[in-house]
Amino acid sequence: MIADEDGALIRSQTFGSERNEICYSVIQLDDDGFVMAGYTNTNYRESDFWLVRTDNNCDVLWSQAYDGEQDESCFSVIQTEDGGFALTGMAISLDDRVGDLWLVKTESDPNSTPRIIYPSLPREFTLQPIYPNPFNSKTNIQFELSANSVVKVSVNDVFGRDVTILSDRTYSAGQHSLVWDASYFPTGQYLLRLEANGNIQTSKVVLLK
16 A cells, blocks of 8 residues: 555555465665565465565566464564565474574575575484483473484483373474473482484483472
C-alpha cells in the first residue's frame, strides 16, 4: 500500500501465494522501486526469509526465498553498497525451538547464492560445559553438530551403567540444547554421555539435593 503525504491511498497491491506471507520491513530504492522483506511459509512448521523486489509501479521484478533448513523469519532489510541486500531476523531450530540471530547477505543478482554470515555451522561435534554443575534438580545440556546426525544422549552412573536416556533421534546441523530434570534421581555423581556418528563425548555432573 502506498499513500501520499496526506495519507490518501495511491496504490494497493498484494504479493504472495496460497501460503502465508508477512512483510516486516520495506525500503525504497534509488529507482523508486521497493524491496520488502519478511517470511513465507513452506509448510505448517517452517518458514523462510522472503525478499520481494518491485518497480515504481509496485509490479514484481523478482522474489526470492532463503532457506536455512530451520524456521526463519526476516525482520529487517537494508541495501548494501554493492547493490545487494542484508537481511536480519531469527532462525528457530525445528527440533528444540531454540532461536538464533540469522544474518543473510545477498548479491545484486537475486539468483546468486546468498552468504549466511551468522550463525555459521559448527565445524565439529562438540559437547559444551554443563550448566549449572553441580545442580539441584535441573541442568542444561548444549551441543553442536556440523552435520545432520543421530544423537544419543544418556546418563550413566559411576559404574558406567545407563541411568536414563534423554534423547535418541536425528538432529539437524547447528546448536541444540536439552534439559535434564533429575528431580527423581538421588544425589550423586553422574556421567553425561553424547554419541553421534561414532563420536563420543562425556562430562561429569554432580547432583546435589
